[in-house]
Structures are given as C-alpha cells and as structure tokens.
Amino acid sequence: MSKLILLNKPYGVLCQFTDPDGRPTLADFISESGVYAAGRLDFDSEGLLLLTADGRLQHRIAHPSNKLPxxxxxxxxxxxxxxxLLQLRLGVTLKDGETAPAEARRIPAPAIWRRQPPIRQRKSIPTSWIELTITEGRNRQVRRMTAAVGFPTLRLVRRAIGDWSLEGLAPGESRCEQVKMPAIPQAPGKPRSRKPSANRRKRPRNAAPGAGRDSRTRKPRR
Incomplete structure (x- = not known):
C-alpha cells in the first residue's frame, strides 16, 4: 500500500516546496517530507493536487500515456x-498540435468557496461555467483550449483526477489515503527466441521422423 495525499491547492500557491522569491508554496500546507506532486497545477489555478513519496504511483498518476482523466x-x-462546446469535444488546434477529444458540458455555477482575490469581471460581459474532462497534461491546456474557441478562462478549479476528488476539502486542507499500487504492465516486445541446445542436432526441414539418428542406437522392430 502507498500513501497518497489529496490537497485542495489554493489560488496563488506554487506546486513546489521552496521559492527564492518568498511566494506561498506547498510547504505552507504539507508538513510531511519526501513527498512530491504527481502532476502540476498552475500558480493561478485551484483545486485537487495529489502528492506521494512512491515514484511508481507518481508515474502512474502523472504520465500522459496512462490517460488518467x-x-x-x-x-x-x-x-x-x-x-x-462541440469544438472542445472534437479537439482544438493549439500551437503544440491538436488536442485529443474531451468531454465538455455547460454547468451551473458550482457551490464552492470564493476565490481570494476575486476574478476580474466586467459588468457588461457575462460569465459561464463549463466542466471539461481531459486525459492529456499539456502546459496550461484548459486555458488555451477555452481561449482557442473564443471563451477565455477567468477561474480554473481542478475537481478530480481519476477516482480522487476534492470533495470535502476546503482550500488549503488535505487528507491521506492508502492506495494499492497495481503492477505497471511491461511494454509489449518480441518473444525471446529459444536457441537450440549445443548438443541438439538439427533435423532437415522435410526429413522423416527419426531421420538423422544413429542407426546403431535404434531398436529393431519386433
């Protein structure tokens, strides 16, 4: 079993434990040593961040090839x-290529905490909320995706990673879970060929059974 820490990262916190400029870091919320974030969350984004000391579990969560939603x-x-929304579902073209299809839907404003500081909002322009599920992990991907379809992101909260969610966690709060780490499957490869034993003689492809044996060792038929 591996220990996993679920943290609701507040806005304006770096996903690292030290900062030479004195900005808030994970050290302000996590006292346990030797743990690292499995994936990152931007300084100006909020929500679920997973931390562990288990390198295999960290890889399973963070590596894009595992396609964890x-x-x-x-x-x-x-x-x-x-x-x-349809464009987001089908994939949009960014500077680093086309995004994979995503799940995207319009949602009511979620009942969550007020951000500090509040978002910049213009009275003449309304805002709306969407839920977006992706399996990639490009830099600032959600913000770039919504901007690409004409709707810049003002506030971004990560609600869940795989089966883990921030439910019950206020900003800055964390909880621990024990996780059973499944074996990481090996990449498929060519089956190893068996080399014939040095003392095993090869039989010609079209030879009859028993051909090539020393006649002196064969038992006579009765």
Missing part, C-alpha cells in the same frame, strides 16, 4: 455556446 471546472468569459 482530469476533471476541471472553468469559469469563462461570455455565455459559452453549443458550437464552442
């Missing part, structure tokens, strides 16, 4: 349209 709540500028 990550669920985000994004407050975007403007009333999100059906066409924009």
């Amino acid at each position: 990550k669920v985000y709540w994004a407050q975007v500028e403007g009333e999100i349209t059906d066409d924009a």
Whole structure:
C-alpha cells in the first residue's frame, strides 16, 4: 500500500516546496517530507493536487500515456455556446498540435468557496461555467483550449483526477489515503527466441521422423 495525499491547492500557491522569491508554496500546507506532486497545477489555478513519496504511483498518476482523466471546472468569459462546446469535444488546434477529444458540458455555477482575490469581471460581459474532462497534461491546456474557441478562462478549479476528488476539502486542507499500487504492465516486445541446445542436432526441414539418428542406437522392430 502507498500513501497518497489529496490537497485542495489554493489560488496563488506554487506546486513546489521552496521559492527564492518568498511566494506561498506547498510547504505552507504539507508538513510531511519526501513527498512530491504527481502532476502540476498552475500558480493561478485551484483545486485537487495529489502528492506521494512512491515514484511508481507518481508515474502512474502523472504520465500522459496512462490517460488518467482530469476533471476541471472553468469559469469563462461570455455565455459559452453549443458550437464552442462541440469544438472542445472534437479537439482544438493549439500551437503544440491538436488536442485529443474531451468531454465538455455547460454547468451551473458550482457551490464552492470564493476565490481570494476575486476574478476580474466586467459588468457588461457575462460569465459561464463549463466542466471539461481531459486525459492529456499539456502546459496550461484548459486555458488555451477555452481561449482557442473564443471563451477565455477567468477561474480554473481542478475537481478530480481519476477516482480522487476534492470533495470535502476546503482550500488549503488535505487528507491521506492508502492506495494499492497495481503492477505497471511491461511494454509489449518480441518473444525471446529459444536457441537450440549445443548438443541438439538439427533435423532437415522435410526429413522423416527419426531421420538423422544413429542407426546403431535404434531398436529393431519386433
């Protein structure tokens, strides 16, 4: 069993334990030593962050090849349209290539904590909330995706990673869980060929059974 820490990272906290500029870091909320974040969450984003000292578990959670779904709540500028949601579902083109298809839907404003400081909001422009589920882990991906379809993200909260969620955690709070780590499957490869034994003689491909044996060792038929 491996120990996993679930933290609700507040806005304006770095996903590291030290900072030469004195900004808030994970050390302000996590006292346990030897743990590292399994994946990152931007300085200006909030929500679920997973930490562990188990390198194999960290890899299983964070590596993009494992396609662990990550669920985000994004407050975007403007009333999100059906066409924009469809584009998000199909994949959008970013500078580093096309994104994989995502799950995207419009949601009511979630009943969560107020952000400190509050978002910059213009009275003349409404905002809306969407839930976006992705399996990739590109830098600032959700923000770039919503901007690409014409709806910049104003606030971003990561709600869940795989089966883990921030439910019951206030900003800055954490809890520990024991996780059974499944074996990481090996990459498929070519089966190893068996070399014939040095003292085993090869039989010609079309030879009859028993051909090539020393006739002196064969028993006569009765």
